[in-house]
Amino acid sequence: MIIFYSSITLIIGFTIVFISHYIFKGSELMKKLKNSEEEYRKLAEKYEAVVSNIREVIFQLDADGVILYVNNSWEKLTGFGLQESIGKNILNFLLDEEVKGINSKVDAKMLNGEFYIITKDMKTKIVEFTMLPLFTTKGEMSGYSGSINDVTERKQQELLIKAGKQYLESLNRTLEKRIKDEVAKNRQKDHILIQQSRLAAMGEMIASIGHQWRQPLNRLSLSIQDVREALEFGEINDQYIDGFTRESMIQIKHMSRTINDFRKFYRPNKQKCSFSVSESIEDALSIFSSSLKNHGIQVEFEYRGQQMAYGFPNEYSQVVLNILTNARDAFVHNDISNRKVTITIDESGDNLIAAFTDNAGGIDPLLLSKVFDPYFTTRPHGTGLGLYMTKMIIENMNGSVTAENKGNGTRFSLAVPKVTAEIVPSLVSV
Known part of the structure; x- marks a missing residue:
């Protein structure tokens, strides 16, 4: 009987020790679990702080395009608060013309693209979407996660640069046409100047020919007048005729040579x-x-x-x-x-x-x-x-x-x- 009670006492002691050990282990496990939860909470807070303060909009959608999560940059971009946006379809914030070409579900063709978003104060902003599909463990698509980047300022600058280039090209074409017109006018002016110069030179030429011809013409005139007097005095004979012809031909050849000299001179x-x-x-x-x-x-x-x-x-x-x-x-x-x-x-x-x-x-x-x-x-x-x-x-x-x-x-x-x-x-x- 004593042995029976001793055995019972021993079993109860072992049981108490075993239970105490696992109670101690459980408390340690609970402590570790609480520490893990605290670390996870801190990590989640850090992640949320980081995500909420980056420039890009970070979002998560369900399979139908309903917003499940957006960070603080969403409000900075659109003017809509988080409470006003979560639970609404992302298509509600796009320009109507953009929505017309998109199905009711946010399908694969929206994974990357450029769209127009309407802000709360009815302004239009140009944004770039980048999205990745999310899948369940069974391989079914459950939604999307991605980012939105505001490129309005960049696009406006690109438009300004493009407009500037177009203006410069137009200006260059206009300047080129004006230059061609001015060149044509200058050529026409030069032609007129050359023609006037030729006319002036022709006047000088005629005056010079007149000076060159004056002396031989005077000699021819005197010779012709002498023929009448020679006839009256009976001086005309073969010798007189030969002399008259020789002297006249000399003067005529001199005049002809003058013409040839001027012709050569003014031939370009x-x-x-x-x-x-x-x-x-x-x-x-x-x-x-x-x-x-x-x-x-x-x-x-x-x-x-x-x-x-x-x-x-x-x-x-x-x-x-x-x-x-x-x-x-x-x-x-x-x-x-x-x-x-x-x-x-x-x-x-x-x-x-x-x-x-x-x-x-x-x-x-x-x-x-x-x-x-x-x-x-x-x-x-x-x-x-x-x-x-x-x-x-x-x-x-x-x-x-x-x-x-x-x-x-x-x-x-x-x-x-x-x-x-x-x-x-x-x-x-x-």
């Missing part, structure tokens, strides 16, 4: 070629010699051989004639008594420089920079085209022309490229 060169600067100056002097003599102008020109330039010889002679004409008019306008023009030719680098210096009184220093402008003239009946055409012709030969006051007159310098080794091959091919 189509291609550049090598030419003698001295010979081109001589050609101009021979044509203008009678006008120079009639106005008492002495010309000193030291002929210095065959300095060969590259350009248009006839046009160069016309330039020389323009400068001589300008000097003649200056002598007459300023009423200069001892009239003199000195012509020299020098070399400078790759250029030949012909200088024409007169003593016609010079040019007003304030006007010196304008002498090559079109229609600029200091003469009462001047056209203002001679020196302008001079500049155009010389520059067309890759040369330059300058004017400066020298002593009691003006010096015009014509610089044109001389024939060099680089130009010779092209001359041979021509």
